[in-house]
Amino acid sequence: MSTAFRTELLISPQTQRLSLQTPxxxxxxxxxxxxxxxxxxxxxxxxxxxxxxxxxxxxxxxxxxxxxxxxxxxxxxxxxxxxxxxxxxxxxxxxxxxxxxxxxxxxxxxxxxxxxxxxxxxxxxxxxxxxxxxxxxxxxxxxxxxxxxxxxxxxxxxxxxxxxxxxxxxxxxxxxxxxxxxxxxxxxxxxxxxxxxxxxxxxxxxxxxxxxxxxxxxxxxxxxxxxxxxxxxxxxxxxxxxxxxxxxxxxxxxxxxxxxxxxxxEDFQHFTGKWDKIRQAFAHKPFQPASTSHQQFLKKILQQLEELQAQVDCQAEISTLKTQLITK
The missing domain is CATH 3.40.50.1110 (SGNH hydrolase)
Structure with a gap:
């Protein structure tokens, strides 16, 4: 008798896979x-x-x-x-x-x-x-x-x-x-x-x-x-x-x-892992937006977005992030 108390439905991966660019x-x-x-x-x-x-x-x-x-x-x-x-x-x-x-x-x-x-x-x-x-x-x-x-x-x-x-x-x-x-x-x-x-x-x-x-x-x-x-x-x-x-x-x-x-x-699934982290970062509400640590955090996310720009259009996210950066 199973101790999982659940029957998981397993779905076989398809041969023809969808990508990030698939309409x-x-x-x-x-x-x-x-x-x-x-x-x-x-x-x-x-x-x-x-x-x-x-x-x-x-x-x-x-x-x-x-x-x-x-x-x-x-x-x-x-x-x-x-x-x-x-x-x-x-x-x-x-x-x-x-x-x-x-x-x-x-x-x-x-x-x-x-x-x-x-x-x-x-x-x-x-x-x-x-x-x-x-x-x-x-x-x-x-x-x-x-x-x-x-x-x-x-x-x-x-x-x-x-x-x-x-x-x-x-x-x-x-x-x-x-x-x-x-x-x-x-x-x-x-x-x-x-x-x-x-x-x-x-x-x-x-x-x-x-x-x-x-x-x-x-x-x-x-x-x-x-x-x-x-x-x-x-x-x-x-x-x-x-x-x-x-x-x-x-x-x-x-x-x-x-x-x-x-x-x-698999490339798409790898991308979604990265994108989930970026979305979480955007949802983060800092107590001190001008702090050095938060500004460094924003620069790190910006770098990740610019790297992903080769795969997808991240311009809207990049523009939003840049408005939060404090330039000296």
Whole structure:
């Protein structure tokens, strides 16, 4: 019998590793933002959730495919609520006081995504739920109900064949657009209790089967077990925030470390060690900023930043540090 009281999920390092210079695109549920933000902190060229949080995979594939059109084209439905214009296909962060302004926001997001995907090496997609909502009037699946009365929507459980069909349609366009790109799929460990525990379990099961099928069908598709890392590896409520839905910062860091070890190169992991120390140094608040010891400390950090400048753009950090140095 094991005395560790825990079953650690071991993930084999990938053959094709990501580097500090690898362009990466993340999209989907809020967990895509967590992983993408981690990459941003380490200077990876990454575009994070350009459509805002999108929970269901079919809506996500629709937006991705729309981004690849020539030119990118939005054909979704716009609505007005409390003098604010919103789009059913986008997160509520896409809002404007007028229809033309909202369309401009949407067009910019689609164009930005297209331009980034042109040279991206990897796409990380995170699926949040297989439960969607059909707008009764248009009979279309929406990405966000935007607090419109529920009577205008029908709850709908997305089927495995429908999700795979939507992915296949998007993937064919993507292959023509950027044939060398690869996709990493994840299922968000965030619990959707609005759909009840039973509904959440059913939803996540569908998403997990979809990831399994897509990985088997497409050579360029892989699966990262973010869901299993929280549910089966950490497996404790202390790794959830007080809402009992979202992972804590400790849990997010643990999953990130697993992702980094599996997908990023050893050079990148060596860089993150150096960068973590520099970030800690920036967070340090001295009692005596003008003291000789602190000024020497700043000069040491400045030297490290200037050495790293050959690898990444540290100019912002260098400029900030120089303002703290006292010159005689």
């Amino acid at each position: 990466i695109f993340t999209a989907g549920s809020c967990f895509a933002e967590v992983i993408g933000t981690k990459m941003q902190q380490y200077k990876v060229p990454v575009l994070v959730n350009p459509y805002g949080t999108i929970f269901n995979p079919i809506s996500l594939f629709t937006l991705l495919q729309a981004s690849l059109e020539l030119p990118p084209e939005f054909t979704g439905e716009l609505i007005q609520r409390d003098d604010i214009w919103l789009a059913y296909d986008f997160h509520s962060s896409f809002s404007a006081p007028s229809r033309p302004e909202l369309l401009t926001q949407i067009q910019k997001a689609l164009t930005k995504s297209k331009n980034f995907l042109q040279n991206a090496d990897t796409i990380v997609l995170t699926f949040g739920t297989a439960i969607g909502y059909i707008h009764r009037e248009s009979n279309k699946l929406v990405a966000n109900c935007h607090k419109i009365p529920q009577s205008q929507f029908t709850k709908h459980l997305l089927s495995i064949p429908d999700i795979i069909s939507a992915f296949t349609s998007f993937y064919k366009v993507l292959q023509q657009f950027n044939p060398n790109i690869r996709i990493i799929l994840t299922v968000s460990p965030v619990r959707h209790l609005k759909e009840t525990l039973e509904g959440n379990s059913l939803s996540k099961s569908i998403l997990r089967v979809v990831c399994h099928e897509l990985k088997n069908q497409f050579a360029a598709v892989d699966y990262f077990p973010a869901y299993e890392l929280l549910l089966d590896d950490l497996r404790d409520y202390r790794f959830y925030k007080p809402d009992m839905l979202h992972p804590t910062g400790v849990a997010e860091d643990y999953i990130w470390e697993k992702f980094k070890a599996a997908y990023f190169s």
